[in-house]
Amino acid sequence: xxxxxxxxxxxxxxxxxxxxxxxxxxxxxxxxxxxxxxxxxxxxxxxxxxxxxxxxxxxxxxxxxxxxxxxxxxxxxxxxxxxxxxxxxxxxxxxxxxxxxxxxxxxxxxxxxxxxxxxxxxxxxxxxxxxxxxxxxxxxxxxxxxxxxxxxxxxxxxxxxxxxxxxxxxxxxxxxxxxxxxxxxxxxxxxxxxxxxxxxxxxxxxxxxxxxxxxxxxxxxxxxxxxxxxxxxxxxxxxxxxxxxxxxxxxxxxxxxxxxxxxxxxxxxxxxxxxxxxxxxxxxxxxxxxxxxxxxxxxxxxxxxxxxxxxxxxxxxxxxxxxxxxx
Ligand SMILES: Cc1ncc(COP(=O)(O)O)c(C=O)c1O
Numbered sequence: 001x002x003x004x005x006x007x008x009x010x011x012x013x014x015x016x017x018x019x020x021x022x023x024x025x026x027x028x029x030x031x032x033x034x035x036x037x038x039x040x041x042x043x044x045x046x047x048x049x050x051x052x053x054x055x056x057x058x059x060x061x062x063x064x065x066x067x068x069x070x071x072x073x074x075x076x077x078x079x080x081x082x083x084x085x086x087x088x089x090x091x092x093x094x095x096x097x098x099x100x101x102x103x104x105x106x107x108x109x110x111x112x113x114x115x116x117x118x119x120x121x122x123x124x125x126x127x128x129x130x131x132x133x134x135x136x137x138x139x140x141x142x143x144x145x146x147x148x149x150x151x152x153x154x155x156x157x158x159x160x161x162x163x164x165x166x167x168x169x170x171x172x173x174x175x176x177x178x179x180x181x182x183x184x185x186x187x188x189x190x191x192x193x194x195x196x197x198x199x200x201x202x203x204x205x206x207x208x209x210x211x212x213x214x215x216x217x218x219x220x221x222x223x224x225x226x227x228x229x230x231x232x233x234x235x236x237x238x239x240x241x242x243x244x245x246x247x248x249x250x251x252x253x254x255x256x257x258x259x260x261x262x263x264x265x266x267x268x269x270x271x272x273x274x275x276x277x278x279x280x281x282x283x284x285x286x287x288x289x290x291x292x293x294x295x296x297x298x299x300x301x302x303x304x305x306x307x308x309x310x311x312x313x314x315x316x317x318x319x320x321x322x323x324x325x326x327x
Pocket of ligand 1: 048049133156168
């Protein structure tokens with residue numbers, strides 16, 4: 001399964017992990033996130049993005065998203081960094097919090113790529129690691145390059161609701177050989193290779209993806225290209241329909257080829273959104289709102305965040321509509 005993911009993404013290394021959250025957690029540990037280090041991510045994301053930072057004993061900082069891509073806004077990130085960050089001897093520090101800022105984690109929301117080049121440039125200017133939460137975007141490319149391969153590393157999720165599922169599963173992808181072997185080592189009990197000796201020279205984790213799950217994933221990856229085609233066709237049909245209804249349907253950005261993991265529409269306001277959620281769910285059609293913004297949730301309320309007008313706009317109006325593969 002690792003080889004197949006390398007083939008699809010173009011990454012040099014892939015390490016299979018028990019789930020996407022654990023993949024992000026162990027990646028952050030292996031990348032050198034130390035207790036108290038700050039990691040910048042977007043407020044509109046699934047809770048796992050922030051939870052993985054917290055599991056690694058890091059502190060999340062939240063910035064806004066772009067209204068069109070639904071992913072991290074380079075403008076909001078730049079605004080935060082220019083106001084609070086200073087680079088001294090190659091280390092980025094938050095002048096307000098007095099902490100080290102180590103990494104930036106943009107998330108490719110619902111499978112649509114963020115403005116990754118602008119984010120990458122900012123990471124380089126401020127000596128920050130770029131780690132992509134590409135949990136939702138297997139098969140999505142931006143300017144012909146697969147999401148998750150623009151920075152130090154990316155992750156995939158093979159949770160039950162994903163485009164490819166192993167029941168539960170995840171993967172780290174990277175071009176960095178030493179990072180990949182550190183992740184493999186940490187996720188498989190931190191055992192030094194030996195024919196019979198059990199010698200663990202760090203606190204290890206048992207986070208390897210079980211082979212049985214990988215076998216299920218591999219079978220699905222055989223027809224992955226067809227799955228993507230099918231999902232893109234569904235998106236196209238939705239787009240035609242919602243255009244005729246004058247309802248905004250979220251489409252892939254320019255220069256992108258999205259997997260359309262979850263299709264989404266935007267209502268005029270929260271009242272309309274709620275009426276639609278109520279009606280569709282009462283009538284046997286499962287629909288769901290966007291996630292509650294992370295910086296407003298109890299575990300993260302104390303965390304630094306920028307203004308989030310776009311995330312708030314989207315959270316008030318967005319609904320995900322059925323997106324399974326049509327048979
Ligand atoms: C953005 C994002 N990050 C991380 C995860 C975590 O993946 P998993 O559910 O496999 O732990 C998910 C999805 O489930 C996700 O949507």
